[in-house]
Amino acid sequence: MTALLDIRGLTTEFRVNGRWHAAIQDVDLSLAANETLAVVGESGSGKSVTALSTLRLLPQAGARIGRGEILFEGRDLAKLSERQMAKVRGNDIAMIFQEPMTSLNPTMTVGDQIAEVLMIHRGMSHGAALNEARDLLDEVRVPDPARRVTEYPHQFSGGMRQRAMIAIALACRPKVLLADEPTTALDVTVQHQVLTLLDDLKRERGMGVIFITHNLGVVAQIADRVAVMYAGEIVETADCTRLFANPAHPYTEALLRAMPRVDRRADTLEPIPGSVPSITGRPAGCYFAPRCGYARPECGHHPVLGPISGAGGSDHQARCILRAKAEEAA
Amino acid sequence: MTGLKVESLKKHFTIGGGFLGGKARTVRAVENVSLSVALGSCVGLVGESGCGKSTASRAILRLEEPTAGRVTFDGIDVASASPAQMRRLRQRMQFIFQDPYASLNSRRSIRKTLEEPLKVHGIGDPAERRDRAEAILSEVGLPQDAMDRFPHEFSGGQRQRIGIARALVLEPDLVVADEPVSALDVSVQAQILRLLDDLRDKRTLSFLFVSHDLGVIRHFCDTTCVMYLGHVVESGPTQEIMDDPAHPYTVLLRQSSPIPDPANRVDPPRIAGEIPSPANPPSGCPFHTRCPRAFAECRESMPAAKEIAPGRQVACHLF
Structure with a gap:
């Protein structure tokens, strides 16, 4: 399947107190036609910045795309002039936002x-x-x-x-729709109507949809593939069914365990201690290590996104040193 | 009867009217809410925005004066309590707000925020108040050095902990919590729910827990009341309501609630429309405009609540 939108090594930086800090780093995402890719993460994970960078909608002052390519049908959007970019926006790639009232005139x-x-x-x-x-x-x-x-x-x-x-x-x-938390402000019954609508439109028009959300329940309802983000990085990406059945990254696993579910009885929730590190205060090594129940001394090295083997294709990847070691041993 | 008892609570607001106000209209925010919260139990009030769940919770504590109905706490009528009685009642019934950003005074240190309720109720001398504030701060999992800091120095989850500490410093018997975890991320939401679980185990606390999230309600509440346009349409043990909802609205709500399991994608009835305005509610059963199973009678008369199983009530003509 050829990718409609191919984001490679995207790094977007913000200036905080005179220094540039990466809000997202080395983000790789590819989106095919007629596919819904869910980008999921908590606030501060960089999911909205990824979408805004793709359309180059970040403020000119104080934000910049540091590295990386945003290939749309073979053209690198990061290199287009503002005039050319204006033609792409709305025409080829469109975006919808969380709060419709503040986005409408x-x-x-x-x-x-x-x-x-x-x-x-x-x-x-x-x-x-x-x-x-x-x-x-x-x-x-x-x-x-x-x-x-x-x-x-x-x-x-x-x-x-x-x-x-x-x-x-x-x-x-448009061939690509970026949907940034489009149903977060809506009630569940209305949310379901809008999700069904987006899914139908995707099918009818063969659009690629990047669906940004913090809600794993919504991801399970709508996504074909999922990318989990944490502190500006993709920590796991997999086919939707596989991600929920076999989460490989400790953060994904912890998120699933922290979510109260309507369909089953859970006597204890397992919270993730601490909170997402700020853009200026990311730890050395694995960003999730300070909150991770499996953390070992080797987590002091920053992990790369590596393949996770298993049935159902090889596009399952996770950013965890311990998983990488387990893969090597197997 | 000990604990909280609410009977046929009603709260109407008037909008418009007066100079430039246009025609005066009545918003029937809460039409008919009856529930009881026994000592040590936790009752969930669930529904979509505009269903009146927040207004009901505020009217119960007389943060809004109810239009009609009866609210008693340990047998004392809240509406007709004398000022002295009301002051004592307020000490035993506390409120946790949804928005941890808006519900704390940004100019007041955490120490002042926590000691003020004690001062207002004339509890203890300054030394004792300080001790109680320090004790509650560590109980909600905040370090002692938080005492002399200000709300802006804390994250959303920490602020919600401060809001909880402020409610609990008076050692209430009942806590009314209006969407206490809705503004928080999943991982922090679980931290706060765990904290509330622990506090419930340690003290004898009753909760009236208002939320739109069925998952949170399922986790936290023994009994659930489902609200729609000011009416409680179904109530009963939480697990039964979640696993076997009876009222068509509860069914819709349950099926629309996303489950983190792609193998379980459901396709609830594709009903159109959204919750009607409480300023112009439909005739008969308030849900008939969206109900896939509505028939003639539903448009004419409001169904009374019927007991369909022990402790389980449904207000629907189908039953």
Whole structure:
């Protein structure tokens, strides 16, 4: 399968007190068409920075892409001029955000906001764009689209606003959709509706979707593949089924054990002690070692992402020295 | 009856009206909530945003004056308690807030935050208050040097620990916790839940635990009340409700709650729509607009709560 989007060794740095610190480092991700890749991690893990770097949406001052390539259909987005990049955004790669109310313009009708994208990227007339906007609202299953197209965001409920955001993102038929916690602000019943919608749209259009979330339950519902991030690095990546059945990295395992589940009785939760290290205070060696129950002296060396053998393909990788040793011994 | 008893609690708000206010409307935030929290037990109040669970929890402690209904604690009527009685009651009923960023005074040191409730209730002399504040701080797992620091120096999880310490310093019998772990990351959320578990074991504490997360409720609560648009639609032992939900809304909520197991992808009924506005609730059963099993009667009359198994009540015409 050829990759639609191929991120290689991406390192994004922020300036904190006059020094550059890597918010994410050596991130490798590849996304195929008609695939949902979930990027999961806690706050501060770098999952949003990864998405924002991909679209080069980080502030010009105080943030920079230090190293790495972002290959979209063979072109390196990191090297494009701002003008070229503006054509990619929304057209080839679109993004939806967590809080639809702050991402929509309260002074414009929802129809005009969808139409704006079509007028800019596809040069459509206002009337034609509004017609298309109505069809898009229908496609994202907003009831009564002919009336809704003339309404303002405050007249929409939370779930409907997120649908409107999705309609804007999909207006130019992008090949890649970056979804940054799109359902976090929604109630579970509405969250399920939006997840189903995104999954259907992915299938119908053969889009690649990068789905960023902190919720492992949501990952299990929607993802084909998963990348787990911790303190700016990918610590484990695997096929979705495999990751949940055989988590290889201690952090993934600990996350699964810390999550209270609705489907089974758990008398004790196992919390992960401590908290995610800040961007300026990452420990030497393995970043997870201070919180890891398996930590050994050799965890003082920073581990690389190495293959984990097992049934069902070889694309399972984890960043753990102890797992690497176990692999060597086997 | 000891513990907390809530009967037919109602809380309406008026919006609009007055100069430039437009037409006055009534928001029926809490329509009919009855529940009881026995001493030492933990009752969960679960539902989606707008269902009235937070308002109910606030009205129970009279942080909002209830519109109607009766709340008693150890037999004392909370609404008609004299100011002196109310002060004593407040000491025994404490609140933990959702947002650990907003619920602490940023200009007040942790010491002041923890000693103030003791001062207000006239407990102990300064030395004793200091001892009690220090004891509670270590009980919630914070170092003593946290005492003279300020809220901004702490992470979200640590702030929530401070919020818990502030509630527990008065040694209450009942704690009402409104989404105490929703703002936290999974790993920290588990730390706080574990802390609450430990505190529950060590003291005789009852909890009214408000959450939208069925997983958290399942972990923490013995009994669960499911709310929808101001009504308790189902209540009973937590495990039974989670494993065998009866009310169509509980079924939907349960099936929509994501499970971290890709082999278990469910496809709940694709119902359209979201929770209606409590300013304009539907007639009859509040869930009929979204219910896959609604019939004529559901549009006309609100079903009464029926006991379908010991301790298990459902308000639905299907039962």
